[in-house]
Amino acid sequence: QSALTQPASVSGSPGQSITISCTGTSSDVGGYNYVSWYQQHPGKAPKLMIYDVSNRPSGVSNRFSGSKSGNTASLTISGLQAEDEADYYCTSYTSSSTWVFGGGTKLTVL
Amino acid sequence: EVQLVESGGGLVQPGGSLRLSCAASGFTVSKNYMSWVRQAPGKGLEWVSVIYSDGSSYYADSVKGRFTISRDKSKNTLYLQMNSLRAEDTAVYFCARLYCSSTSCYRYFDFWGQGTLVTVSS
Numbered sequence: 001q002s003a004l005t006q007p008a009s010v011s012g013s014p015g016q017s018i019t020i021s022c023t024g025t026s027s028d029v030g031g032y033n034y035v036s037w038y039q040q041h042p043g044k045a046p047k048l049m050i051y052d053v054s055n056r057p058s059g060v061s062n063r064f065s066g067s068k069s070g071n072t073a074s075l076t077i078s079g080l081q082a083e084d085e086a087d088y089y090c091t092s093y094t095s096s097s098t099w100v101f102g103g104g105t106k107l108t109v110l
Numbered sequence: 111e112v113q114l115v116e117s118g119g120g121l122v123q124p125g126g127s128l129r130l131s132c133a134a135s136g137f138t139v140s141k142n143y144m145s146w147v148r149q150a151p152g153k154g155l156e157w158v159s160v161i162y163s164d165g166s167s168y169y170a171d172s173v174k175g176r177f178t179i180s181r182d183k184s185k186n187t188l189y190l191q192m193n194s195l196r197a198e199d200t201a202v203y204f205c206a207r208l209y210c211s212s213t214s215c216y217r218y219f220d221f222w223g224q225g226t227l228v229t230v231s232s
Contacts, residue, residue, distance in 0.1 A: 001170060001171050003154075032217070034217035034218070036217075036219070038155070038219070045204060045222040045223065045224050045225060046147075046155065046204070046206075046219070046222055047222075048218060048220050051216070051220075057220065089155050091155075091157070091218075096168070097160075097168050098160070098168050098169075099160070100157060101147075101154060101155045101156060101157055102154070103154045104154035
């Protein structure tokens with residue numbers, strides 16, 4: 001149950017786009033379309049932003065999008081806003097009927 | 111409105127036990143998948159355990175044999191019994207729902223509680 005690999009940090013200026021990668025294996029990310037992404041502000045509970053690789057829950061801005069290629073999933077945030085500054089986590093369902101999270105990525109809006 | 115409220119956290123000595131509760135409202139715990147996720151201070155999220163609607167359960171290797179997930183239908187509450195606690199179990203513990211419709215159950219955490227802090231220290 002090794003954690004998925006995410007960059008520790010990314011940054012961008014308001015209005016720009018950024019992409020956060022999430023790399024796993026064929027037993028998790030590559031094997032299922034069950035990758036989801038969560039946003040977490042300090043001291044708060046995580047919030048679902050993307051599910052099943054590329055679907056947005058109701059109420060989540062269309063500036064957030066997800067994709068997957070092979071064993072790597074990606075979260076893209078376009079038109080960066082100050083409120084997007086937060087930690088982002090990917091997670092995937094696994095072949096062991098468990099879940100595994102990425103290590104998290106701190107997004108800084110410059 | 112869906113709500114999840116965790117309780118039961120606190121300070122416990124290494125080797126001790128603690129039971130966390132997650133009271134749910136706005137949906138039926140036993141008809142959905144429910145999970146525990148933890149976050150050590152200043153660290154990332156770590157999946158801990160899941161209980162499926164059929165009652166089967168799975169655990170992360172780090173807690174297998176020490177933690178037990180369960181639910182009480184009459185109280186609409188999820189539990190996590192934690193035994194043989196270690197310093198590395200210190201974390202905020204979140205409960206989270208994985209929604210099941212009448213036809214399918216989904217593999218993502220759509221609602222989360224605010225968490226309860228467990229500190230394992232002598």
